Amino acid sequence: MSALHQDILDFVTQQAPFNALPDSACDYFTHHLEVIYVTRENQHQWLDSAHPKLFLLRSGVIELVAADGEPIARLTSGDYFGYPSLLSGETIKNRIEVKREALVYMLSQADFDYLRHEYKAFEQYFVRAHSNRLLSSKYQHHGDSWSERKISQLMTRQAITLTPEASIRECAQTMSAHRVSSIMVTQGEGQEARLIGVVTDRDLRSRVLAEGVDPGLGIEKIMSVEPKFIFENNRVFSAMHLMLKHNIHHLPVLNEQHQPLGMVTSTDLLRQQKSDPVQLIGRIYKASGVADLKRYAQEVPELLEGFAYHIDDISLIGKLLSGISDALTTRLIQLFQQRHGDAPTRFSWICFGSQAREEQTLHSDQDNGLLLPNDLDESQLEYFKAMGEFVCQQLDVCGIRRCPGNIMASNEDCRLSLHGWLHKFERWLASPTPEAMLNCKIFFDIRFISGSSDLFATFSEALSALKPDQLFYRALASELNLNSVPIGLFNQLKTEADAERHKYIDLKRRGIVIINDIVRLYALQDNIRHASTLERLDALTKTQWLSKKDIFDLKDCWRYLTQLRLRAQLDNEPLPSNCINPDGLTSLERHQLKEAFYLIRQAQQAASFKFARGSL
Amino acid sequence: MTYSWWQQVKSKLGFDPHGLSQPWTTHRYVVVDLELTGLNPKEHEVVSLAWVVIEQQRIKLSQSGHLLHHGVLELAQSPIYHGITAERLQTEGLPMAQILERFSAVCADSILVFHNSLLDTRFLQRVCKEHQVQLPRISLDTLKIEQRRLARQGSDIAFDALSLDACRQRYGLMAHTSHDALSDALATAELFLAQANQVSKREPVPLSALITAG
Numbered sequence: 001m002s003a004l005h006q007d008i009l010d011f012v013t014q015q016a017p018f019n020a021l022p023d024s025a026c027d028y029f030t031h032h033l034e035v036i037y038v039t040r041e042n043q044h045q046w047l048d049s050a051h052p053k054l055f056l057l058r059s060g061v062i063e064l065v066a067a068d069g070e071p072i073a074r075l076t077s078g079d080y081f082g083y084p085s086l087l088s089g090e091t092i093k094n095r096i097e098v099k100r101e102a103l104v105y106m107l108s109q110a111d112f113d114y115l116r117h118e119y120k121a122f123e124q125y126f127v128r129a130h131s132n133r134l135l136s137s138k139y140q141h142h143g144d145s146w147s148e149r150k151i152s153q154l155m156t157r158q159a160i161t162l163t164p165e166a167s168i169r170e171c172a173q174t175m176s177a178h179r180v181s182s183i184m185v186t187q188g189e190g191q192e193a194r195l196i197g198v199v200t201d202r203d204l205r206s207r208v209l210a211e212g213v214d215p216g217l218g219i220e221k222i223m224s225v226e227p228k229f230i231f232e233n234n235r236v237f238s239a240m241h242l243m244l245k246h247n248i249h250h251l252p253v254l255n256e257q258h259q260p261l262g263m264v265t266s267t268d269l270l271r272q273q274k275s276d277p278v279q280l281i282g283r284i285y286k287a288s289g290v291a292d293l294k295r296y297a298q299e300v301p302e303l304l305e306g307f308a309y310h311i312d313d314i315s316l317i318g319k320l321l322s323g324i325s326d327a328l329t330t331r332l333i334q335l336f337q338q339r340h341g342d343a344p345t346r347f348s349w350i351c352f353g354s355q356a357r358e359e360q361t362l363h364s365d366q367d368n369g370l371l372l373p374n375d376l377d378e379s380q381l382e383y384f385k386a387m388g389e390f391v392c393q394q395l396d397v398c399g400i401r402r403c404p405g406n407i408m409a410s411n412e413d414c415r416l417s418l419h420g421w422l423h424k425f426e427r428w429l430a431s432p433t434p435e436a437m438l439n440c441k442i443f444f445d446i447r448f449i450s451g452s453s454d455l456f457a458t459f460s461e462a463l464s465a466l467k468p469d470q471l472f473y474r475a476l477a478s479e480l481n482l483n484s485v486p487i488g489l490f491n492q493l494k495t496e497a498d499a500e501r502h503k504y505i506d507l508k509r510r511g512i513v514i515i516n517d518i519v520r521l522y523a524l525q526d527n528i529r530h531a532s533t534l535e536r537l538d539a540l541t542k543t544q545w546l547s548k549k550d551i552f553d554l555k556d557c558w559r560y561l562t563q564l565r566l567r568a569q570l571d572n573e574p575l576p577s578n579c580i581n582p583d584g585l586t587s588l589e590r591h592q593l594k595e596a597f598y599l600i601r602q603a604q605q606a607a608s609f610k611f612a613r614g615s616l
Numbered sequence: 617m618t619y620s621w622w623q624q625v626k627s628k629l630g631f632d633p634h635g636l637s638q639p640w641t642t643h644r645y646v647v648v649d650l651e652l653t654g655l656n657p658k659e660h661e662v663v664s665l666a667w668v669v670i671e672q673q674r675i676k677l678s679q680s681g682h683l684l685h686h687g688v689l690e691l692a693q694s695p696i697y698h699g700i701t702a703e704r705l706q707t708e709g710l711p712m713a714q715i716l717e718r719f720s721a722v723c724a725d726s727i728l729v730f731h732n733s734l735l736d737t738r739f740l741q742r743v744c745k746e747h748q749v750q751l752p753r754i755s756l757d758t759l760k761i762e763q764r765r766l767a768r769q770g771s772d773i774a775f776d777a778l779s780l781d782a783c784r785q786r787y788g789l790m791a792h793t794s795h796d797a798l799s800d801a802l803a804t805a806e807l808f809l810a811q812a813n814q815v816s817k818r819e820p821v822p823l824s825a826l827i828t829a830g
Contacts, residue, residue, distance in 0.1 A: 036675070101787065
């Protein structure tokens with residue numbers, strides 16, 4: 001005999017997911033609500049693990065707080081809470097803190113379950129909200145994981161700068177006055193100021209005192225020119241890597257407009273928590289021979305295991321493994337040059353595929369090549385042949401397997417001149433055969449590792465200038481549909497089986513690769529030169545092809561699948577690599593997995609529609 | 617129906633049949649609102665009666681009711697205020713005897729809550745007497761609770777400061793849009809929860825603390 005509360009119904013029908021549900025769902029929800037008034041005094045009594053509820057805030061402000069006191073979300077009118085334990089059955093760990101007295105609608109588990117079963121969109125909404133909450137609460141810890149912090153968070157000192165005409169004495173006085181061990185030398189005023197050099201106290205010692213240079217001279221005589229630098233938005237991890245790679249202790253920090261902001265020092269970084277993976281990279285760069293390198297490389301899997309459980313942003317694992325591969329490669333190239341003399345010309349060691357995308361796993365194999373200047377003579381080519389063979393061979397010894405497709409600098413086809421590489425790309429773009437398409441997927445994810453960055457920049461520019469025609473994009477787009485997500489007709493997960501009849505789902509081929517392909521397609525279209533999928537997605541926010549929400553969803557899916565894949569690899573399940581057994585997942589994880597595949601399928605269809613129709 | 621000094625004395629002596637010394641949270645409340653054809657209980661009629669139920673500090677929407685009175689003789693100009701037409705009364709309405717039967721079942725062992733009980737209780741008393749129905753003896757009035765609170769703060773009480781929405785606003789509750797009996801009953805119930813919590817501070821106060829004489 002209950003009556004209809006029109007006020008509440010009007011409010012409810014405006015809220016997601018009810019705005020997309022039939023009236024019957026809204027009526028049911030409204031009819032079964034209980035209304036409570038939550039104050040600071042009574043806030044403790046509503047979240048009860050024995051009787052989990054769905055809460056919908058009507059008015060007031062409530063802060064959701066994790067067990068460790070970390071605020072998770074600030075909830076206002078229209079926000080839900082309490083659904084994670086309704087979905088997972090887990091005990092409630094969060095608590096609420098009332099900021100302003102709140103009127104809250106409350107729904108029991110039984111009624112929530114009824115709506116879940118009756119209305120697919122209702123369930124989808126909360127499953128997705130839950131996985132977003134899981135992901136976003138992890139990102140909140142960003143600040144805790146030191147290597148993921150931005151440089152700007154670490155840099156405290158403001159930029160101490162001098163012009164190149166300033167005397168060495170003046171420089172020493174400035175450094176003493178500011179109690180710093182280095183200064184930046186800049187040219188130009190205000191907005192126009194550009195970094196041209198760095199002077200450190202070590203320079204004063206070794207280049208002035210030891211050499212008996214007149215302290216009245218300008219500092220341009222003793223400064224290090226064209227110093228390495230880092231941007232304020234880069235991660236601490238990158239700064240560490242750069243310092244170790246070049247054995248420097250001071251790194252100027254610039255903003256995106258290349259204006260100097262300050263300096264980070266190795267001491268600043270050491271003050272941060274020490275981290276084994278980064279130390280490992282440091283040791284790799286100092287290894288005295290291939291035997292050392294091999295020993296260090298053996299530590300990687302164990303190290304990763306320890307690290308993986310402490311890290312919050314899973315994309316960093318791929319970055320870290322790629323960082324280790326980069327370090328190994330760079331050091332091997334140096335060791336080769338120590339033994340066989342410096343390279344006779346400029347060269348760029350480049351990588352492709354997963355290493356370029358910085359999403360390497362423990363099972364990734366080598367994908368690399370050498371970019372050389374045009375018109376080299378026989379003996380120069382001989383030198384690089386030996387370098388390619390040596391480096392690839394030693395990488396294999398260090399545990400990075402040879403590429404089954406022979407995309408390695410030891411292969412003549414991957415040791416090409418500028419012209420040679422460009423010609424190769426041109427050919428693929430012009431004739432979109434299936435083989436050419438496959439090559440494009442591998443080779444368009446390209447990143448510079450070692451050698452001459454100028455040579456690589458020249459190549460990159462020339463590559464950007466190659467404008468593929470519509471046919472090419474259409475071919476890439478139709479390739480997209482060769483892989484499909486493993487979701488069946490009735491929304492169940494489709495598994496494959498190996499010879500021993502283990503059921504599995506290939507997360508890489510059926511999920512991650514599809515995302516990478518979609519994102520590459522858009523990135524190529526917009527001439528985005530990043531190789532990593534997440535960075536490409538970030539860059540795509542500035543273009544029109546994908547909505548913010550699509551980008552957010554794709555990033556989420558990518559992270560989720562990558563995380564599952566990594567966990568499976570660490571658990572050493574008896575399955576093909578990159579695969580998981582869906583029976584080992586909790587029901588919530590299965591839901592999230594289906595949700596991820598569902599979103600991927602939508603993005604896949606959208607992309608092939610946009611490109612294959614030739615609407616561009 | 618209100619609670620007198622005599623009952624207070626009795627409860628002090630340990631005689632407490634209505635649980636007045638019990639925390640307010642332990643009681644069940646039925647919050648009531650009536651729609652009328654006018655202001656005079658002798659001459660005007662009840663158009664509809666709506667209620668919402670509060671148990672353990674929760675307004676249980678599934679137990680709400682809104683019953684229209686089939687036997688209204690003269691609606692006159694009153695639809696201007698409540699919007700209920702003679703046609704609706706004909707099709708959806710019930711005889712007063714049935715309304716009171718169902719309402720008194722809902723009210724069993726509960727405390728009635730009104731906003732401005734004066735008018736509504738006089739109408740209720742009249743129809744209950746006619747149909748020989750017993751309603752709970754104890755009732756609360758959110759208007760009086762508010763009036764007393766403001767008086768204690770020493771503020772002057774403006775003419776319209778005690779309207780339902782003005783009271784709600786002081787507790788940060790949003791203005792309610794529709795003004796039928798059911799919506800007003802719900803708005804009153806929410807106001808009551810806010811007031812009771814406000815009076816309570818740390819521990820729920822006994823029911824007697826919410827009852828105001830007169």
